[in-house]
Amino acid sequence: MDIELEKYILNHIEPEGDYLYRLYRATNIHTIHGRMASGHLQGRLLKMLVMMQRPRYVLEVGTFSGYSAICMAEGLSEIAPIMGARGDNGGAPKLFTFEINDEMEDFTRPWIEGSSVARFIDFRIGDALVEAPRLGVLFDMVFVDGDKRHYVEAYDKLLPIMSKGAIMLADNTLWDGHVVDNAYSKDQQTQGVCHFNDYVRQDSRVEVTILPIRDGLTIIRKK
Numbered sequence: 001m002d003i004e005l006e007k008y009i010l011n012h013i014e015p016e017g018d019y020l021y022r023l024y025r026a027t028n029i030h031t032i033h034g035r036m037a038s039g040h041l042q043g044r045l046l047k048m049l050v051m052m053q054r055p056r057y058v059l060e061v062g063t064f065s066g067y068s069a070i071c072m073a074e075g076l077s078e079i080a081p082i083m084g085a086r087g088d089n090g091g092a093p094k095l096f097t098f099e100i101n102d103e104m105e106d107f108t109r110p111w112i113e114g115s116s117v118a119r120f121i122d123f124r125i126g127d128a129l130v131e132a133p134r135l136g137v138l139f140d141m142v143f144v145d146g147d148k149r150h151y152v153e154a155y156d157k158l159l160p161i162m163s164k165g166a167i168m169l170a171d172n173t174l175w176d177g178h179v180v181d182n183a184y185s186k187d188q189q190t191q192g193v194c195h196f197n198d199y200v201r202q203d204s205r206v207e208v209t210i211l212p213i214r215d216g217l218t219i220i221r222k223k
């Protein structure tokens with residue numbers, strides 16, 4: 001997107017807040033692929049979607065530095081009073097977020113635990129596609145942001161543990177425009193994203209739309 005237009009957008013949406021600003025900076029300083037973090041615009045969208053969907057349980061595949069997890073938890077903290085939480089997390093909404101790379105834990109856990117919404121986040125190291133089905137809960141919202149080569153596998157494993165009317169968000173589904181660029185047709189991640197986009201489109205159990213925000217964000221609603 002044009003830089004001026006992006007600046008304009010960021011000046012006309014809810015501010016990121018100091019904590020997330022510092023986390024984004026720290027992510028970019030201390031990790032190699034800092035730009036994987038959602039950032040201001042997508043973070044505000046995730047929070048907004050949580051407030052609109054009002055989920056009891058949210059699942060995230062791929063915590064990385066915790067940026068998107070904190071944004072979604074901010075949404076949960078807004079809806080918690082409406083959902084009749086008792087304040088001890090007994091009936092409060094909750095985000096389970098999984099990170100497969102255990103080397104991220106030392107960086108990410110303090111940021112999550114130091115955030116004002118930590119009580120809404122259950123951060124676990126492990127493969128979300130293996131661990132999430134073992135939790136025994138139905139998710140009302142799922143954010144798939146893990147390995148692009150396994151998006152179809154993620155979809156097949158997670159759709160059955162989503163409630164009717166739940167939404168799945170899948171990030172990076174335009175993959176920097178590579179989905180329409182033949183030069184990348186042999187790239188495994190591009191192939192994974194393209195396969196996923198085709199696969200979801202033909203599935204009559206869901207409705208799907210793609211937002212051209214950032215790197216492409218697919219919204220899938222389970223009928």
Ligand SMILES: C[S@@+](CC[C@H](N)C(=O)[O-])C[C@H]1O[C@@H](n2cnc3c(N)ncnc32)[C@H](O)[C@@H]1O
Nearest residue numbers: 036037038062064067068099100127128146147
């Ligand atoms: C793009 S980053 C996530 C960014 C983060 N969601 C955000 O928006 O700030 C992707 C992360 O997913 C992790 N990952 C990949 N496959 C996974 C899986 N099956 N379960 C849990 N984490 C996974 C990777 O190690 C990486 O840290």
